[in-house]
Amino acid sequence: MGGVKFFIDANVLISGMIFRGNEFKLLLNIMPGKSKHSCVTSEHVIDEITRTMVEKFPKHVNLAKEFFSCLEIKIISKDSYITKMEEIVEVRDKHDRHVLASALITKCDVVVTGDKDLLSLKKYHQIRILTPKQVLTDFFDGE
Numbered sequence: 001m002g003g004v005k006f007f008i009d010a011n012v013l014i015s016g017m018i019f020r021g022n023e024f025k026l027l028l029n030i031m032p033g034k035s036k037h038s039c040v041t042s043e044h045v046i047d048e049i050t051r052t053m054v055e056k057f058p059k060h061v062n063l064a065k066e067f068f069s070c071l072e073i074k075i076i077s078k079d080s081y082i083t084k085m086e087e088i089v090e091v092r093d094k095h096d097r098h099v100l101a102s103a104l105i106t107k108c109d110v111v112v113t114g115d116k117d118l119l120s121l122k123k124y125h126q127i128r129i130l131t132p133k134q135v136l137t138d139f140f141d142g143e
Helices: 010-018 022-029 044-056 058-070 078-085 093-103 118-121 132-139
Strands: 004-009 039-040 074-075 110-112 127-130
Touching: 004 058, 004 093, 010 044, 010 058, 010 118, 010 127, 044 058, 044 074, 044 093, 044 110, 078 093, 078 118, 093 110, 093 118, 093 127, 110 132, 118 127, 127 132
Parallel strands: 004 039, 004 110, 039 074, 110 127
Antiparallel strands: none
16 A cells, blocks of 8 residues: 555644554554654644644743654645635534545545544545544554
């Protein structure tokens, strides 16, 4: 199987930085040199991570910058997906539209998230929407 393109949501990145659960295991598996897969995220996600780290984890604010320098996650600019967001009506929370718009325009295979609204869709167009645990099981032999 060739490489899979993942969209990584904010909740996965934050949990992976702060805690040592499935999100952390997933991020270890996608480190440069360890995986044939690629990852993208949106500028909205980066903004959300910055806000959340300042508000909830102020001791770890610098960790986020350091963490992103170690990962090879392409950040998609708002300009490239903002107009596509208006077309998305399938998701209940309008604040999640950037995830689907970004994943769609970058031709992602999988959205990795812990967001229940997104997970309830299971699929958007041909993009699977999975939890980190599901991704570990399906793409990384359950590591």
